Amino acid sequence: MDLDKAIKSRKSVRKFKNKKPDWREIIECIDFARYTPMAGNNFTVKFILVDDKEKIQKISDSAQQPFISQAKYVVVVCSDPSRPKNAFGKRSEAFVRQQAGAAIQNFLLKIQEIGLSTCWVGYFVEEQIKRELKIPEGVQIEAVLPIGYEFEKQKTRRVKIDLDRILYFNKYKNKKMKSPKKLDV
Numbered sequence: 332m333d334l335d336k337a338i339k340s341r342k343s344v345r346k347f348k349n350k351k352p353d354w355r356e357i358i359e360c361i362d363f364a365r366y367t368p369m370a371g372n373n374f375t376v377k378f379i380l381v382d383d384k385e386k387i388q389k390i391s392d393s394a395q396q397p398f399i400s401q402a403k404y405v406v407v408v409c410s411d412p413s414r415p416k417n418a419f420g421k422r423s424e425a426f427v428r429q430q431a432g433a434a435i436q437n438f439l440l441k442i443q444e445i446g447l448s449t450c451w452v453g454y455f456v457e458e459q460i461k462r463e464l465k466i467p468e469g470v471q472i473e474a475v476l477p478i479g480y481e482f483e484k485q486k487t488r489r490v491k492i493d494l495d496r497i498l499y500f501n502k503y504k505n506k507k508m509k510s511p512k513k514l515d516v
Contacts, residue, residue: 363437403479410473439451449477457471
């Protein structure tokens with residue numbers, strides 16, 4: 332699958348088949364997350380691959396989203412902001428979140444390419460998941476990603492935002508590009 336197709340066809344899936352994916356394919360997808368930009372060459376993102384049904388159920392409960400419990404695997408994405416904080420101070424908070432988002436997006440696109448499905452879950456009780464997975468204090472959970480095969484291909488209509496609603500030129504809210512200056516010949 333080419334990148335254009337992966338980006339345009341990626342969607343959130345909340346209903347999974349009972350078939351268990353090969354965990355090695357998920358690790359391959361995690362590997363692609365390593366190719367994201369890093370502030371100060373500090374890679375802050377960590378991945379926990381969970382296949383224990385009891386732990387998956389507790390993660391599902393902490394997110395109050397029952398569909399997570401259907402997944403055969405859940406990837407919990409975390410960030411350890413300690414090193415960037417030493418290098419960049421308060422500004423590091425934004426850098427850590429940006430890196431996590433970029434790493435998650437790489438992961439999502441690779442998952443799509445290999446034929447697996449997921450849903451980026453950002454709503455959960457962090458302390459419950461931290462306690463269950465023994466995540467240390469100071470490490471923040473960025474996302475919960477249940478992984479599986481899509482139950483049935485849904486014909487979903489993707490909402491596409493018009494480009495002119497998100498693109499400005501040279502300053503905020505300026506919707507027109509300056510015309511090029513004419514050259515004297």
